Amino acid sequence: MKIIPLYPLIDSDVTATSIAEDDAPEWDVGTTYDADEDVISASTHWVYRSVQTANTGNDPETDDGTWWTPVVKTAPYRPFDGVISSSVSFAGPVTMTITPRSVISALAVFNMGASCVTLEVATPVPTSGYSWYDFYFSEPDGRETFSQTVEMIDIGAHVYDYWTYFFGDLSATTTREALITGFTAFPGQEIRLTFGREGETVEIGEIKMGVPRSLGTTITGTESEIRSYTRETVDDFGGVSLLKRAPARPITFEFAFPFEREGDVLGLLTRMEGQLALFYADDDLVGRGLMTLGYYTEFRLPHEAAGVTKTALTVKAVV
Structure with missing residues (x-):
């Protein structure tokens, strides 16, 4: 049996994502907002909702609740918000990159709707201070040290006779959670995640990571x-x-x-x-x-x- 204390992920750890941050228009100081209108902040990555009419010039980031209330994290950061019931759905594949501040050796996904999830660990190419050898021979996307794909469709677990083979509910064959271990991502390395494949709708609930303890x-x-x-x-x-x-x-x-x-x-x-x-x-x-x-x-x-x-x-x- 193992336990994984959770890594305290912060927004800046998410260094790349294919999910657009377009939940609502970004707040504008000169725009007047009515009650129940939503805006986003690109610096806090929150969606804010106006609680009053004639809401002009009130910054939601510094407001004390008089004019704005935070509703939910924006879509690219919702898988890390700690709210298990929240999720995002997009056309697949969905990609994201996490650059941790401490060692990570296990990652779990919950409430996921996708045919597969791939995890890669790579050392990014340095932007300065590298040698001529690195320039000519390093991989364009960095040196990959780990790659694993977990298939989320497990037909064998749900098809056990001829009737279920022909008439069974295939939606029941998709697992909603996955755990990937066996890798080590050091600070500064990139954990690259890919959910689903081309042509499918991908749903991502919550992503958690850390270091297992036996x-x-x-x-x-x-x-x-x-x-x-x-x-x-x-x-x-x-x-x-x-x-x-x-x-x-x-x-x-x-x-x-x-x-x-x-x-x-x-x-x-x-x-x-x-x-x-x-x-x-x-x-x-x-x-x-x-x-x-x-x-x-x-x-x-x-x-x-x-x-x-x-x-x-x-x-x-x-x-």
């Missing part, structure tokens, strides 16, 4: 749940109606580790208490629903005198 080995007993919060109402004639609400998806990870690591595991989870993180059983178990973005709600550590410590960690998902 808690132990996942063992039998790990289980995931779906807890429904939908409410039922019955009228005077016995008619039933349902008020649908988002379900919760807690996962209880059962795992084991050498007893000498008890202090390390306890210390790591103490530091992560009350914080969002990525939790997953193992790289090859992500497709079985054993990866989530959330926070842990319960951890019990039975201290052992020797041998192997077996324990459980309950995580509440926010996706």
